[in-house]
Amino acid sequence: MASVTLSDVAREAGVSLATASRAINGSANRTVRPELRDRVLAAAAALHYSPDANAQAMARGRTTTLGLIVHDIADPYFSSIAAGVTTAAERAGLMVTLASTGHDPEREIAFIEVLQSQRARAIVMAGSRIEDETVNDRLRAALSAYRAGGGAVAMIGQPLFDVDTVAIENTAGAADLAVALHAAGYRRFAALAGPAGHLTARDRMEGFAAGLASRGAALAPEHIMRSAFTRDGGYEGMRELLDSGAAVDVVLAVNDVMAVGAMAAARDAGVTVGTGIGIAGFDDIVTLRDVTPSLTTVRVPLLQVGATATELTLGEPAAEPRLERVASTVVLRDSTPPRA
Amino acid sequence: MASVTLSDVAREAGVSLATASRAINGSANRTVRPELRDRVLAAAAALHYSPDANAQAMARGRTTTLGLIVHDIADPYFSSIAAGVTTAAERAGLMVTLASTGHDPEREIAFIEVLQSQRARAIVMAGSRIEDETVNDRLRAALSAYRAGGGAVAMIGQPLFDVDTVAIENTAGAADLAVALHAAGYRRFAALAGPAGHLTARDRMEGFAAGLASRGAALAPEHIMRSAFTRDGGYEGMRELLDSGAAVDVVLAVNDVMAVGAMAAARDAGVTVGTGIGIAGFDDIVTLRDVTPSLTTVRVPLLQVGATATELTLGEPAAEPRLERVASTVVLRDSTPPRA
DNA sequence: TTGTACGCGTTATCAA
DNA sequence: TTGATAACGCGTACAA
Numbered sequence: 229m230a231s232v233t234l235s236d237v238a239r240e241a242g243v244s245l246a247t248a249s250r251a252i253n254g255s256a257n258r259t260v261r262p263e264l265r266d267r268v269l270a271a272a273a274a275l276h277y278s279p280d281a282n283a284q285a286m287a288r289g290r291t292t293t294l295g296l297i298v299h300d301i302a303d304p305y306f307s308s309i310a311a312g313v314t315t316a317a318e319r320a321g322l323m324v325t326l327a328s329t330g331h332d333p334e335r336e337i338a339f340i341e342v343l344q345s346q347r348a349r350a351i352v353m354a355g356s357r358i359e360d361e362t363v364n365d366r367l368r369a370a371l372s373a374y375r376a377g378g379g380a381v382a383m384i385g386q387p388l389f390d391v392d393t394v395a396i397e398n399t400a401g402a403a404d405l406a407v408a409l410h411a412a413g414y415r416r417f418a419a420l421a422g423p424a425g426h427l428t429a430r431d432r433m434e435g436f437a438a439g440l441a442s443r444g445a446a447l448a449p450e451h452i453m454r455s456a457f458t459r460d461g462g463y464e465g466m467r468e469l470l471d472s473g474a475a476v477d478v479v480l481a482v483n484d485v486m487a488v489g490a491m492a493a494a495r496d497a498g499v500t501v502g503t504g505i506g507i508a509g510f511d512d513i514v515t516l517r518d519v520t521p522s523l524t525t526v527r528v529p530l531l532q533v534g535a536t537a538t539e540l541t542l543g544e545p546a547a548e549p550r551l552e553r554v555a556s557t558v559v560l561r562d563s564t565p566p567r568a
Numbered sequence: 569m570a571s572v573t574l575s576d577v578a579r580e581a582g583v584s585l586a587t588a589s590r591a592i593n594g595s596a597n598r599t600v601r602p603e604l605r606d607r608v609l610a611a612a613a614a615l616h617y618s619p620d621a622n623a624q625a626m627a628r629g630r631t632t633t634l635g636l637i638v639h640d641i642a643d644p645y646f647s648s649i650a651a652g653v654t655t656a657a658e659r660a661g662l663m664v665t666l667a668s669t670g671h672d673p674e675r676e677i678a679f680i681e682v683l684q685s686q687r688a689r690a691i692v693m694a695g696s697r698i699e700d701e702t703v704n705d706r707l708r709a710a711l712s713a714y715r716a717g718g719g720a721v722a723m724i725g726q727p728l729f730d731v732d733t734v735a736i737e738n739t740a741g742a743a744d745l746a747v748a749l750h751a752a753g754y755r756r757f758a759a760l761a762g763p764a765g766h767l768t769a770r771d772r773m774e775g776f777a778a779g780l781a782s783r784g785a786a787l788a789p790e791h792i793m794r795s796a797f798t799r800d801g802g803y804e805g806m807r808e809l810l811d812s813g814a815a816v817d818v819v820l821a822v823n824d825v826m827a828v829g830a831m832a833a834a835r836d837a838g839v840t841v842g843t844g845i846g847i848a849g850f851d852d853i854v855t856l857r858d859v860t861p862s863l864t865t866v867r868v869p870l871l872q873v874g875a876t877a878t879e880l881t882l883g884e885p886a887a888e889p890r891l892e893r894v895a896s897t898v899v900l901r902d903s904t905p906p907r908a
Numbered sequence: 909t910t911g912t913a914c915g916c917g918t919t920a921t922c923a924a
Numbered sequence: 925t926t927g928a929t930a931a932c933g934c935g936t937a938c939a940a
Contacts, residue, residue: 281685283917285622307647326666345621623933
């Protein structure tokens with residue numbers, strides 16, 4: 229690391245360290261005679277000077293880093309959110325530090341601590357919380373320690389902690405979907421409910437139930453399959469459902485990747501998705517563009533969600549935790565054609 | 569930022585700064601009497617001490633940051649690579665700083681400079697280079713400046729710069745694919761060739777041509793469509809091809825997202841993929857699991873590629889740039905059934 | 909084994 | 925407008 233320092237530049241330009249700093253950074257005191265300024269800049273260029281961001285962070289007392297914590301960056305849901313975050317972050321002059329936790333809350337906590345060590349300006353946390361107060365308490369503690377240090381936090385999903393949140397309308401969106409499908413003639417519903425204790429899955433299930441109830445329908449308990457919140461979980465849940473011989477018109481999955489897995493299971497079982505059995509998902513991940521038949525879902529503007537969360541962490545910290553609700557809208561497609 | 573410092577901990581524990589540092593960090597001189605060590609640790613816990621990574625970086629002269637530069641994190645190709653990188657990075661105790669450039673080489677250069685400022689230990693750069701010596705020279709300069717500062721670099725794609733590279737067998741894989749399809753009975757080939765000057769696209773096209781040549785076949789120039797290296801580019805190219813009324817058996821796309829776009833275009837035009845017209849891609853992105861008919865492609869182990877690139881940057885810098893070749897293997901699926 | 913004191917590269921305060 | 929110089933928080937010779 230034979231890096232050239234600001235002192236080198238100053239010496240080369242024949243000015244003091246302070247002047248060099250001012251010339252290059254143009255701080256509050258933006259008063260450097262043009263002639264000197266040019267000399268400094270020239271020296272910096274000649275020496276290939278690269279400011280040390282760590283030293284700047286120390287001297288300034290603040291960094292230019294934003295932390296992003298997701299469950300799995302390879303999941304299109306999270307990678308779209310990440311795209312929204314990186315775009316908004318770059319706009320704000322921040323670098324994004326990415327943590328992919330593999331759905332492990334322990335690692336979420338660990339990453340928060342690392343980001344606190346980095347003195348990251350803000351943390352955006354995506355991915356559903358779970359129903360485990362022990363874990364949640366520790367998470368809460370980690371977050372409030374981080375915030376006590378001056379960091380800003382925005383969560384994506386459901387308002388659970390006392391921080392700024394971009395809330396996805398899970399319940400309302402799911403209810404709307406159930407109602408829309410009932411109106412389309414579907415009567416015998418099943419659900420791929422995700423794992424127990426998964427809050428997003430739970431909210432969406434509640435929405436399904438509420439929507440159906442509003443139409444005088446219901447979800448039979450034996451038609452509620454529990455499996456992982458992943459593509460493979462959807463496959464598995466669907467296979468079990470089909471194996472059980474249950475007579476259902478349509479299967480509601482609590483997210484798109486599960487729905488897509490379910491479509492595969494149906495195909496493998498020789499059941500035609502659409503005319504044979506309806507399937508619907510949630511999120512409208514970009515992948516869906518190329519799934520056939522096109523999948524009915526509830527659209528969540530993921531890019532925007534990521535950008536909004538990022539913007540929430542910028543600017544002045546609010547006294548009250550802010551709550552940004554993003555509307556989710558039903559999109560009916562070929563996987564659930566109208567039913568006579 | 570009322571953060572508690574190591575001095576606070578030392579005072580609280582009634583020891584010197586140095587002892588506190590050694591107790592918490594356990595540096596080379598890992599010699600601290602257990603009793604004192606415990607007192608320090610207790611004080612640190614009581615005060616909620618969080619070490620300042622920036623200060624540590626300065627004092628140690630090295631950071632714990634690895635930079636990852638991709639074209640578009642929402643693209644499954646890159647998000648899978650990113651997953652491989654984050655996994656390997658965490659294993660090595662590094663945090664990943666993510667830069668998504670939106671295919672803009674200028675931003676690639678800018679990000680390299682930022683990462684240099686951060687004194688990132690290493691940079692992993694994914695995404696094809698282009699044929700633009702002006703841009704490439706500046707990139708080369710940025711990279712060598714970074715490396716001169718002691719940073720390690722690994723590129724993913726083709727060996728173009730003088731740095732460690734995880735080389736994807738574009739040409740060989742493409743040739744193998746062409747040969748396999750010819751062997752399967754396909755005779756009239758077309759290609760979605762991507763944009764001019766795109767090196768990965770170019771290499772793959774050369775592979776197609778070579779493979780066909782080895783079987784005494786060829787790609788007619790009028791069957792080579794040029795369009796963006798994206799899903800929409802694939803759609804567009806395919807539409808033009810179909811509109812042209814060209815009589816072709818099979819369409820080779822230079823990547824999967826283009827192939828998937830082409831499948832959509834075929835569907836929209838009422839052409840059945842598989843029996844009507846064959847389509848093949850390249851990369852075997854995870855999305856393909858849920859595309860129907862299943863897409864023939866050339867598999868690239870993306871997770872592993874990301875991990876390997878990361879590992880290349882770790883450990884001792886080699887005298888010579890290392891070249892890690894990852895084999896790409898043809899996977900024939902339903903989009904190109906054997907042809908009589 | 910522990911403590912003192914200096915250095916890391918930069919910004920910011922205060923004089924000049 | 926410029927220049928010394930003191931922080932910033934930590935690691936680590938060197939000394940004790």
